[in-house]
């Protein structure tokens with residue numbers, strides 16, 4: 217095992233997602249069995265006692281890869297030297313809310329955390345935002361961390377990506393491993409666009425394999441886009457284990473690289489690709505390598521896809537304007 221542990225900061229560590237995420241990271245799901253990990257866990261003061269209980273459970277697992285745990289309520293301390301920060305801590309929505317309704321409740325969390333990352337994280341920091349509304353929270357953190365390259369921030373649309381793969385695999389009765397080149401465009405919200413026109417099933421075009429535009433438009437897209445609400449309806453609280461799993465998938469692929477002949481969906485800062493205004497944090501198809509990502513270029517976007525992407529991007533622009541109005545970004 218290498219001597220230097222990777223320092224992973226997780227916020228909202230005593231929450232639902234944290235309860236699944238921490239154990240996966242500590243057991244080596246992110247960095248493998250040969251890399252020790254130090255967990256640095258941030259919570260609000262009233263949740264520190266509960267977090268102490270979670271740490272007792274982490275201790276009780278005797279994970280060979282867990283090289284230590286630090287907990288606290290000060291982001292300046294917890295983010296110190298962090299190589300990876302997973303920003304999960306934020307209020308989840310409840311029945312009847314859209315994720316955008318959380319902007320004013322959660323947005324402010326990400327100004328202070330952006331500043332603390334800017335001042336204390338390690339030079340190689342990568343930041344993944346899971347807390348909702350994830351894209352705009354990532355925009356807030358990025359805007360408050362001027363010394364960290366913008367490419368180091370991403371928001372989680374991997375759960376949507378995984379949901380889209382799973383729905384398509386079930387429809388075509390194939391294993392999920394046969395599905396590649398899935399894309400989620402836009403916002404992690406009900407306007408997101410899961411795109412089957414560039415996805416492949418056993419190397420063949422997925423939309424053609426489905427051959428059913430009605431299913432694609434009226435079943436597939438809304439099922440994926442509204443899956444979070446369906447889980448809240450069924451479980452009484454928002455998705456947690458699947459969100460933790462997607463958070464791991466996203467960070468692992470970002471750091472280790474996406475598979476050959478495939479890509480992943482990540483919400484990253486736009487460079488204007490596909491007509492998405494520069495500076496918005498929008499989901500794109502990306503390839504990754506060694507902690508860097510590149511937007512897949514050259515995909516043909518037909519009128520149907522154009523309309524869907526534009527609608528989701530318009531919502532992102534509205535969210536950006538709203539947080540500007542709230543003074544969370546300049």
Ligand SMILES: NC(=O)C1=CN([C@@H]2O[C@H](COP(=O)(O)OP(=O)(O)OC[C@H]3O[C@@H](n4cnc5c(N)ncnc54)[C@H](O)[C@@H]3O)[C@@H](O)[C@H]2O)C=CC1
Nearest residue numbers: 228230231232233259305306307308346347348372375459
């Ligand atoms: N992007 C995605 O795909 C998904 C995002 N989410 C979002 O993830 C977030 C967390 O979800 P859960 O774990 O279920 O919520 P939860 O309520 O169980 O846990 C959130 C934790 O964050 C903590 N927290 C609040 N403010 C904080 C701060 N300033 N610093 C550090 N910690 C803070 C709370 O004390 C709480 O323990 C929610 O915003 C939820 O909507 C959930 C599922 C999927």
Ligand SMILES: O=C([O-])CC(=O)C(=O)O
Nearest residue numbers: 309348443444445454455
């Ligand atoms: O829907 C929610 O509020 C939680 C979430 O982001 C998801 O499950 O995708």
